[in-house]
Amino acid sequence: MAETVLDYEAEAAHYDRTRGGVPRAEAAARAVLSLVPAGTRTLLDLACGTGLVTERLARPGLGVYGADAAHAMLRVAAERVPGRTVRADARRLPLPDASVDAVSAVWLLHLAPFAPEIVAEAARVLRPGGVLVATVDKDAAHDVGSDIDEVLRPLRSAAPASDRADLVTAHAAAHGLDPLSSAHFTGHGQGATPRDTARKLRAGYFASWFSGDPATTETLAAALDALPDQDRRRPDPRYRLASFVRRG
Ligand SMILES: C[S@@+](CC[C@H](N)C(=O)[O-])C[C@H]1O[C@@H](n2cnc3c(N)ncnc32)[C@H](O)[C@@H]1O
Numbered sequence: 001m002a003e004t005v006l007d008y009e010a011e012a013a014h015y016d017r018t019r020g021g022v023p024r025a026e027a028a029a030r031a032v033l034s035l036v037p038a039g040t041r042t043l044l045d046l047a048c049g050t051g052l053v054t055e056r057l058a059r060p061g062l063g064v065y066g067a068d069a070a071h072a073m074l075r076v077a078a079e080r081v082p083g084r085t086v087r088a089d090a091r092r093l094p095l096p097d098a099s100v101d102a103v104s105a106v107w108l109l110h111l112a113p114f115a116p117e118i119v120a121e122a123a124r125v126l127r128p129g130g131v132l133v134a135t136v137d138k139d140a141a142h143d144v145g146s147d148i149d150e151v152l153r154p155l156r157s158a159a160p161a162s163d164r165a166d167l168v169t170a171h172a173a174a175h176g177l178d179p180l181s182s183a184h185f186t187g188h189g190q191g192a193t194p195r196d197t198a199r200k201l202r203a204g205y206f207a208s209w210f211s212g213d214p215a216t217t218e219t220l221a222a223a224l225d226a227l228p229d230q231d232r233r234r235p236d237p238r239y240r241l242a243s244f245v246r247r248g
Contacts, residue, residue: 008049012072015050022052023188028239029056031185032104035133035243036062040101046090046122047108051077057104065100067093091117098127106241109163110138116171123175128248132177133241136165139206141187141237148197148234151223155206165242177244184238191233198224 008015016025032053036043040062045054048066050073058064058081066081067088068074078085088094090105091114103122109115122132139161142149160167169179198221200206 008068008070009072012050012070012076015073015076016052019052020187020189024186024190025052025056027185027188028053028106031183031241032057032106032133033059034183035181035241036102036104036131040131042100043102043104044093044095044100044125046093046103046105046118047111048077048081048085049073049107051080051085053104053106055080091121093121093125095125097124098130100125101127101130103130103132105132105134107135107138107239109134109136109168110161112162115162115168116174119168119171119177120175123172123177123246126177126246128246130246131180132172132244132246134163134168134243135239136163136168136242137161137240138163140164141239142190142192144237146192146234147227148192148194148224151220151227152197152201152206155220165240168242169244172244176247178247180243180245182243183241185241187237187239189233189236191236193229193231193233194224194227195230 042063043057043065045057045064045066048054048068051066054064054066054077064081064084066077066085067090068077069087069089071087074085074087086094090108103126105118105122109118112118126132140156172179201217201221201224
């Protein structure tokens with residue numbers, strides 16, 4: 001399995017329930033489709049996870065496929081999009097050059113220290129004129145303007161997130177992908193609570209943009225512990241999708 005911060009083999013059992021379920025998946029799929037040009041016939045959903053978003057991308061005339069590195073996630077996806085899933089590392093897809101019309105990557109690039117390689121691989125498999133649609137600035141979408149955000153802000157400025165929009169745009173440009181458009185979707189049920197954020201911080205969940213020393217981590221986690229309404233969710237985040245078109 002590819003290196004990721006979370007163990008998605010273990011996450012699969014409760015992934016859908018904890019990631020906003022159908023409302024989040026519908027919102028994400030709608031936003032992805034809003035960036036996919038009419039006439040697109042094949043779409044590869046990278047890091048398809050349990051396929052909750054993937055199955056909602058299917059449309060008459062559009063063949064949707066899913067790829068993911070985690071067996072357990074893919075097993076669930078295979079029930080949702082039968083015969084259309086493949087276990088693959090997004091950095092090494094089992095596809096020829098210029099073979100698909102669109103690639104989506106919802107909630108992938110923020111996880112991966114190797115985001116540039118994923119963007120390069122997506123560019124390789126896209127035909128000229130094809131589009132890549134990917135979430136950017138994922139973690140920064142959380143807690144904007146909330147008390148949790150106040151605590152975490154120093155971490156966010158300490159190191160760039162792997163899915164920071166300007167970095168993804170630069171990786172894309174280096175591989176023949178030009179910026180095209182963007183869209184947003186609501187992360188239903190994804191508003192953070194202080195208690196859960198502190199738990200994630202201590203567990204290293206934010207390691208893609210913060211590799212702080214244990215003392216700093218504990219100081220910030222203690223600040224989260226001290227916030228009021230420990231189990232009250234702050235507002236749902238709005239996630240951004242950016243799209244890029246493959247030069248001809
Ligand atoms: C946060 S989940 C997103 C799943 C799905 N896109 C969604 O929106 O529900 C991240 C997924 O990325 C997959 N993943 C992480 N690194 C990967 C890699 N290098 N190649 C393929 N999949 C990867 C994980 O197994 C996991 O299923």
